[in-house]
Amino acid sequence: MGTHPAAPSRVLSSGKLLSDHLAENPHLVGQQVIDRFGLQNGHLPFLFKVLSFDRALPVQIHPDKRLAERIHANEPERYVDPNHKPEMALALSQFHALCGILPAFQVTSYLSSVPEFSSVFPQGLKDRLAAAVKAQDVGGQKDAVKDLLSVLLKAGKAHVEQKVKALVDRYNRGQISHAEGKIKPLIMRLNEMYPGDSGVFCAFLLNHFDLKAGNAFSVAAGEPHAYISGDIIECMATSDNTITAAFSPEKEKDIENFLSGVLVHPTTGKTLIQPTMFTPGSTATSGTLLFNPPINELAVMQVIVAKSQTETHHALRGPSIAIVFEGKGTIVWADGSQRLNLTRGQVVFIGQGTTVKFSALEHPFHLYRAFVEFEVNTNHTTT
Numbered sequence: 214m215g216t217h218p219a220a221p222s223r224v225l226s227s228g229k230l231l232s233d234h235l236a237e238n239p240h241l242v243g244q245q246v247i248d249r250f251g252l253q254n255g256h257l258p259f260l261f262k263v264l265s266f267d268r269a270l271p272v273q274i275h276p277d278k279r280l281a282e283r284i285h286a287n288e289p290e291r292y293v294d295p296n297h298k299p300e301m302a303l304a305l306s307q308f309h310a311l312c313g314i315l316p317a318f319q320v321t322s323y324l325s326s327v328p329e330f331s332s333v334f335p336q337g338l339k340d341r342l343a344a345a346v347k348a349q350d351v352g353g354q355k356d357a358v359k360d361l362l363s364v365l366l367k368a369g370k371a372h373v374e375q376k377v378k379a380l381v382d383r384y385n386r387g388q389i390s391h392a393e394g395k396i397k398p399l400i401m402r403l404n405e406m407y408p409g410d411s412g413v414f415c416a417f418l419l420n421h422f423d424l425k426a427g428n429a430f431s432v433a434a435g436e437p438h439a440y441i442s443g444d445i446i447e448c449m450a451t452s453d454n455t456i457t458a459a460f461s462p463e464k465e466k467d468i469e470n471f472l473s474g475v476l477v478h479p480t481t482g483k484t485l486i487q488p489t490m491f492t493p494g495s496t497a498t499s500g501t502l503l504f505n506p507p508i509n510e511l512a513v514m515q516v517i518v519a520k521s522q523t524e525t526h527h528a529l530r531g532p533s534i535a536i537v538f539e540g541k542g543t544i545v546w547a548d549g550s551q552r553l554n555l556t557r558g559q560v561v562f563i564g565q566g567t568t569v570k571f572s573a574l575e576h577p578f579h580l581y582r583a584f585v586e587f588e589v590n591t592n593h594t595t596t
């Protein structure tokens with residue numbers, strides 16, 4: 214949902230491109246948002262998606278603006294726009310993902326307990342990482358972990374396949390060390406999805422997350438990630454720039470650009486976005502919660518209107534798109550210009566500066582609303 218040329222939204226009543234409609238009616242976006250993001254031709258700064266997957270998406274990064282401009286200039290057919298693509302994911306069901314680099318001590322622990330993984334790398338590199346961990350040399354740890362990633366991703370396909378197979382065969386024989394107990398189910402699952410893929414070994418380098426419905430996180434430029442399974446709301450800066458390194462066909466991989474853009478910033482965990490109340494008294498099960506990631510182009514609201522109730526949103530200083538997730542209800546523009554009956558899966562665009570009321574009928578009415586405002590998002594509340 215949005216105006217990206219790869220899959221642009223259209224206005225239902227006219228069949229016209231949403232971007233054309235917004236170009237003719239720029240007040241719906243607002244001059245301040247247009248100026249703030251340098252928007253042209255009716256484009257919106259964010260792209261809004263619902264994703265559902267039971268097989269891992271590619272191990273990927275999204276470029277920052279500089280890398281995006283460079284790869285777009287070099288390969289305009291592959292990287293179709295010059296924009297960066299920070300994104301946020303909000304889980305609608307149980308959501309498994311790999312995201313961000315593991316702490317170096319964790320990686321050294323896998324190197325010493327998983328011989329099949331360890332044997333991919335030269336001894337000198339493993340010694341260098343171990344020494345950097347011992348010396349608490351953070352820069353040295355980052356360099357060594359990045360080199361591990363590089364060796365793994367550049368290793369021959371047949372070579373990695375054989376190592377992954379040896380590991381899975383050992384697990385199938387029930388030979389599992391204590392250090393491998395927790396990660397074994399993930400390795401087996403990834404190998405079922407992509408047998409012998411180098412992405413299976415990425416699980417020894419990346420953090421693994423298991424999120425519940427209502428949990429959300431954001432992904433910064435360069436942060437390596439792979440969404441494994443689940444249903445999510447995804448919102449990102451308007452771009453299709455994804456640089457993949459594993460769990461994808463050979464010809465789609467771009468290892469050089471992946472390694473040049475990857476952010477090796479080891480963390481012990483992922484910071485979830487702590488939602489705040491957009492309307493007073495909101496909770497996880499009723500009212501409106503605001504998920505405001507550290508990304509200027511977007512924020513997302515979860516709107517749950519209880520049976521026969523109404524939820525009022527004050528006017529936003531920017532454009533928004535809402536999708537009905539469950540139930541049926543109405544949305545009324547407070548200036549009386551529009552009233553729409555909506556049901557599951559339907560999508561509305563709401564122009565800036567408009568107060569709207571969402572009303573539920575005989576069932577709770579559950580929507581997600583993505584938006585941008587012209588001010589720099591400064592109130593990022595995270596825990």
Ligand SMILES: [Zn+2]
Nearest residue numbers: 273275300438
């Ligand atoms: Zn992504």
